Amino acid sequence: MSTDTADGPAYSNEAYAAVRKAAGSRRSLYVPSVLDHAAELLTALWATGEKHGVTPAEWGWVTDLPGGALDVVSRQYESASKPERTVAQIVSLQGHLVSALKELGLTARLGGPGVIVDRGPETPRGGRDGDADVEVRIYSDGGWAFSFAVNGASVMSIVAPASQAGASQVAEIVRAFVRGELGNVFRR
Structure with a gap:
């Protein structure tokens, strides 16, 4: 079929x-x-x-x-073997991600090298006190990833296109994580 x-x-x-x-x-x-x-x-x-x-x-x-x-x-x-993205391309993708996250009802903002997403009441515990927000990044020489927004946090790759459509799909996964629908993916 x-x-x-x-x-x-x-x-x-x-x-x-x-x-x-x-x-x-x-x-x-x-x-x-x-x-x-x-x-x-x-x-x-x-x-x-x-x-x-x-x-x-x-x-x-x-x-x-x-x-x-x-x-x-x-x-x-x-793949890191692809040409590196420019700073302008990364900032554009981050902007698409922030917009997509906001459309899904999440609070998101640019923060350092990534996008910071406010945790929700159902977000798995993360960080020293269990209350860390979530950080999402797109790398210049690789793909998407997210972690808790603390030093030394485990990083989870999100395999997605480096495009506006890919940013929207990444936002859907981050929304599911923040709302507790995925559980703690860092423990699987």
């Missing part, structure tokens, strides 16, 4: 489910467009295998193809 839209990727429901499952065992969070991209790649890989008499289930005997598809697609969004 295939999902095919005029403005979206084409992938099977099985491939999407397999990619989502693989994402659950990784130490990053993934925006929907990245999961779609990986599911599209996995669907194509499975189709090629079937042309050679290899069913999707048979791949599991030798490799984690869904995880591999997710990892290779993720590299396109996180």
Whole structure:
């Protein structure tokens, strides 16, 4: 069964489910467009295998193809081998993120090298006293990440495009974290 839209990727429901499952065992969070991209790649890989008499289930005997598809697609969004973003590009992406967070009802502002998001009552405890706000960054030579806004805090990667649309998707993940919907992702 295939999902095919005029403005979206084409992938099977099985491939999407397999990619989502693989994402659950990784130490990053993934925006929907990245999961779609990986599911599209996995669907194509499975189709090629079937042309050679290899069913999707048979791949599991030798490799984690869904995880591999997710990892290779993720590299396109996180890779430090891409040209560095300029300060102006980073500031623009931060501005898009602040706007998207505010549209979602969160309080956000530029703060140092990142965007500071006020914690909510359901935000997991973080920082020395458990009351740290959340900081989101986009790196000049890499991807998106967030942490509690304290020195030495663990950092969680958010795999997303470095674009206005990507900033909106990052905002959705941050909203879910601040509202306690994701639990403490730093402890998984």
